[in-house]
Amino acid sequence: MSDAPLRRRGGRRRKTPGNASGAGGSAGGAQGASAWGPEGGVEEGGGPDADPIGVVREIALRRMEQRECSRGELIDYLVRRRGCEQRAADEVLDRLEAVGLVDDERFAAMWAESRRRSRGLSASAIAQELRARRVNDAIIADTLAAFDQAGESAAALELARSKARTMRGLDRRVAYRRLAGVLTRRGYGPSVSVDAVNRALDELTGG
Incomplete structure (x- = not known):
């Protein structure tokens, strides 16, 4: 048997899983997850x-x-x-x-103006949309305070007029039901809707 000293196989220590990153790597990962x-x-x-x-x-x-x-x-x-x-x-x-x-106040004002102009929505319908967009009730109330009753009625009439133009030749009762349904879906109350629909149909037929 040889008296030569035994040599360790391999010149480098093998790394076990997790040694590459070390404790610092684990801490960094935890910090990132927290952030x-x-x-x-x-x-x-x-x-x-x-x-x-x-x-x-x-x-x-x-x-x-x-x-x-x-x-x-x-x-x-x-x-x-x-x-x-x-x-x-x-x-x-x-x-x-x-x-x-x-700026939620600016956002609400722009939204309300756009939705009334483009779709003829009532104040109550606009309020529902603003709530869905996480605007608080105080800002919604301030925004819609500018929509007075006269403005609400004028917007309803404009919407009824635009829709009535597509109903020429229809029986008045049929046109009335369709127009009333449109205004109701846009959030207008019964009294505003009735007045707007009747006026729009009267103008359409010259009655």
Whole structure:
């Protein structure tokens, strides 16, 4: 038997799974997950070492470039759809509100004007849409205060006139039912609808 000293096989120690990243890697991963919420999922701005506030701000601004949003809609988008942390989203939106980039009063006024002009919606129908877009009731009430009864009646009449033009030749009772149904679906009350429909049909037939 040889007296030569035994040599260890292989010149380097084998790494076991998990040694490559080390304790620091695990801590970094945990920090990243905390920054981005339970899903950990945002793509813009890099990986878990990116500044969470900066990345959330980038996501919010990109969303706002696509369309006008209320603060509530942006919160839903950032937290529920993009997995951002609620605290980071609130901080970013506070800053954007401070510089006027997020403004629910402006959003509500623009929405109300657009929906009344394009679809002839009543104040109550517009209020429902604004609630669905997470605008609070106080802002909705202030926005719709400008829609007085005279304005509501005028909008209903304009809608009835535009629809009545497509009903020439119809029996008046049939046209009346159809027009009343249109105005009801747009949120107008019975008294406003009845007056608008009768006036529109009278103008159509010269009655």
